[in-house]
Amino acid sequence: MNAITRTSTAMLLAAALIAGASVHAAQTASPEKAAMARSASTITTADGVQLYYKDWGPKDGPVVVFSHGWPLNSDSWESQMIFLASQGYRVVAHDRRGHGRSSQPWDGNDMDHYADDLAAVIDALDLKRVTLVGFSTGGGEVARYIGRHGTGRVKKAVLVSSVPPLMLKTADNPGGLPIEVFDGIRKASLENRSQLYLDIASGPFFGFNRPGAKPNRGLVQSFWAQGMQAGHKNAYDSIAAFSATDFREDLKKFDVPTLVIHGDDDQIVPIDASGRASAKLVKGAELIVYPGAPHGLTDTHKDRLNQDLLDFLRK
Template sequence: MSTITTKDGVEIFYKDWGPRDGQPLVFHHGWPLSADDWDAQLLYFLGKGYRVVAHDRRGHGRSAQVSDGHDMDHYAADIASVVEHLDLRNAVHIGHSTGGGEVTRYVARHGQPSGRVAKAVLIGAVPPIMLKTAANPDGTPIEVFDGFRQQLAANRAGFYLDIASGPFYGFNRPGAHVSQAVAQNWWRQGMMGGAKAHYDGIKAFSETDFTQDLKAIEVPTLVMHGDDDQIVPIADSALLSVKLLKKGTLKVYEKLPHGMCTTHADIVNPDLLAFIKA
């Protein structure tokens, strides 16, 4: 199993597939999942000749279930360690949901100073900030995230099954094509990780303010979002983020859900390829 150990002693699992001389595409997964959530993208881009890399965030998947460091600064530093270990250059960093926040902080704080990043992609991503605050009055109230924490602590397995079977993939919408296999795979990935990491991760994805990170990003950045995203509402995320990016491009997907990379990979993947090749 491929792992690296970070400076603070955390073992991080990663996948590294494809030709060593291919352009690297680095995929950052959402909460509370793992690198496996990118299967539909990893195989697609592997077939196009790219080098594809995806890691399990600390406390998630096959990475160490440590007690501490479940915040965006550590998440970004961890992927920086993976990138340095593999010596990835001219890479495109692609993040979904919480992973989009991770990409934003990584590129702003670690990727650009080292010159390792060519482009970035934010898909259904949490920036600029999800939480309702005085500066972000249209955000989601803290009570919603407190509810997430309560449900996780009370019955994590049931909570995860409800998310996967309902709003994450839009399976709760009238006429939706429901895939129990997709929902069960989401549940499997979630239950592989540690409850402590997932509990702390709710604060990380909901309360982190990425405004200054977005403003600092110099590389071309594609912002992709479904307008029926029930997990990260588009009005509070993508529509705001693209205004803060220097070289941002927004692509909105009508009626697509938060988990569109899985349910609509046939639409998402070609658009990603076009942006990477542009």
């Protein structure tokens, strides 16, 4: 064995030992320490789930944290993140457990875990005076975060096309959607979820099924690609999380300035049972209705949304 080979071998052995020590440390860390463990772009929660996150813009800028919709990931916020980062804001977004580049745990695909994961990201990065922005399922995540963790680190909140207060029709929520709607989504997911995501994106999500609408192939492909990155079981379980979770008590705990934005042609999360209802439950909430806007207005109406977010942040 020559000198170069011996040196290379030694370097490889050293690297392996260091890696092994790191893995062992992570495995033996207490849950409290595990919740704070992070690398350059991941955070490990107390129950061992690795969450991928983005942290853009100046680190000393006002903080905006984004929570994404189903079955997407943090890439769905890129138009808002790059805009606000260019305006001097620090913008953070993570891939929800089971989605995107995060771990795909078999269990824990529910709103309580989603909210606790959001708390883990905020705590690990030690973010303060945060404006929370949630889209669709992410709006439920924001609501449950405030319900479970309070507003000690929160300055403002924004709900965009969001699922609260409760999507499912029940005896005390007659304006909700019948269970058959969500059972149909579950059935389609099991039969061919790839086709389901294409159908949602090329139809009601962006309003491409409306007369005269011109489908945008890029948006459809982006939705499909993000959806297919999600774990099958995780995305399936999340259907119940976004449809059957009752956020009414969470919304009543909001004690920070809150903006609700919703399109009045939202075919996925109808405005009357969601945006308008949430605005009534959150004390002092401001409601902005986008006439003719579909569910996916973060893309179809991104310029207006970006400006509305900026105006709200500057207040």
